[in-house]
Amino acid sequence: MGDKLKGKNAIVTGAGRGIGKAVAIALAQEGANVVVCDLGGGVDGSGIDKTPADEVVAECQKLGVKAVAQYGDVSSFTDAEAMVRACVDNFGSIEIVANIAGIDKPKMIWNMTEEEWDQVVAVHLKGTFNTTRHAAPLMREQKYGRIINTVSEAFIGGPSHLNYAAAKGGIATLTYGAARELGKAGVTVNAICPRAWTRxxxxxxxxxxxxxxxxxxxxxxxxxxxxxxELADPSYFAAFVAYLASPDAADINGQVFFVSGTELGHWTQPTIDTKVTRDWKTEGPWTFDEIVKLVPSKLLVDYVNPAPAQTEKK
Ligand SMILES: NC(=O)c1ccc[n+]([C@@H]2O[C@H](COP(=O)([O-])OP(=O)(O)OC[C@H]3O[C@@H](n4cnc5c(N)ncnc54)[C@H](O)[C@@H]3O)[C@@H](O)[C@H]2O)c1
Structure with a gap:
């Protein structure tokens, strides 16, 4: 047991299983009190079960901290409010939000239903907004807070579950932007991009x-x-989240970290890597003929098409 998070109170979503469970325990091992938020559904978001959250509450309590369960759905604005409220009502304040809950409903884009899109985006992206929205005013007022979100390597366009990948891309943007909005008040917002052995x-x-x-x-x-x-149990890197949640990481804000049992990494934000310029006032607008030449010769030198057409050129 450490004491890096002694006196700090946390909500962890998706804390009943997998990465969320490992993070809840890692926070408790450093002395934080934890609201274990999990509706206990399947990977595809179906069903509910209180057992996973209850078991993690018991594990945290064994470590000597306070822990309570919340069985709500992060995609519901009011359930997310209840999670934040449970932290304040039971422990007195909220210093840490770890947004880890997630589901996956893979389909190619041409087969995906509207419902499959909406449900996955709602759990990941809206769920992350929901808890952040309810915790942010309290954190701003107390001038201290740590929000840790969860993206995925799929956020650069991982095929066959673009509902999931696009939601994760949205969470990266939310992380970068919320960090800028909340940083001045002593509230940091970062994200992990994990690779772990879970269901x-x-x-x-x-x-x-x-x-x-x-x-x-x-x-x-x-x-x-x-x-x-490569895939290790998430307990092998969960301490990284405890670190981001601690006063030691006060100056780390708006960053996305790759975390696994074997590697820690830092994702850069997308930047423009090549430019061609012109003086529009004297040279006028870009023309189609110029663009046809400029793109292959200047903008996309050494470029590789990620999915070249396998059909005859039309
Ligand atoms: N496992 C990996 O390698 C990996 C890689 C990249 C990203 N992730 C992300 O990490 C997070 C955790 O994934 P995991 O691998 O531990 O999955 P998991 O299925 O083991 O755990 C997810 C937990 O979230 C809970 N949950 C799902 N929907 C919920 C909702 N609406 N409200 C409350 N709780 C809900 C589930 O009940 C479950 O306990 C997810 O956001 C996932 O997208 C995981």
């Missing part, structure tokens, strides 16, 4: 899906082998 990655159906994507050329041939070798 979301190690399930038989997921592994079958990866095999199919490799066969279809959508993922590198060694993707599955790499995954099997």
């Amino acid at each position: 979301m990655t190690a399930d038989d159906k997921v592994i079958e899906g990866i095999k199919k994507r490799i066969e279809a050329g959508l993922m590198p041939a060694d993707q599955l082998d790499r995954m099997m070798n």
Whole structure:
């Protein structure tokens, strides 16, 4: 047991299983009191079960901290408010929000239903907004807060679940922007981009899906082998979230960190890597003919199309 988070109170969403559970325990190991928020659903968001949250509450309490369960749905604005309220009512204040709850409903874009899109975006992106929205005024007032969000490597466009990938991209943007809005008040907002052995990655159906994507050329041939070798239990990197949640990370804000059992990394924000310029006042507008020449010769030198057409050129 450490004491880096002694006197701090946290809500952790998705804390019943996987990464959220490991993070809740890591925060408790450093002395934080924890609201364990989890509705206990399946990977695809179906069903509810109070057992996972209750079990993590018991594990946290064994570590000598206070812990209570919340079984609400992060995609509901009012349930998220109840999570924040539970922290204040039970422990007196809220210093830490770890947004980790997530689901996955993979489909190619041409097969995805409106409901599959809406549900996944609601849990990840709206869920992250919801808890942040309710905690932010309290954190601003007390001039202290730590918000840690969860993105995924899919956020750069991971195929076959663009509902999930786009929501994660939205969370990255939310992280960058909320950090700028809240930083002055002593509230930091960062994100982890994890790679861990959980039911979301190690399930038989997921592994079958990866095999199919490799066969279809959508993922590198060694993707599955790499995954099997690299994926460790999330408890191996959960201390990184405890660090971000601590006073030690006061000056770390608006950053996205890759975290796994084997590697820690830092994601840069997208930047413009190449430019061509013109003086529009003297040279006039870009013309189609110029653009046709400029794009391959100046803007996209060494560029590789991520999915070249396999059909005849029209
Ligand atoms: N496992 C990985 O390698 C990996 C990689 C990238 C990103 N992530 C992200 O990490 C987070 C945790 O994933 P995991 O692998 O631990 O998955 P998991 O399925 O083991 O755990 C997710 C937890 O979130 C809970 N949950 C789901 N929807 C909820 C809702 N609406 N309200 C409250 N709780 C809800 C579930 O009940 C479950 O306990 C997710 O956001 C996921 O997208 C995981």
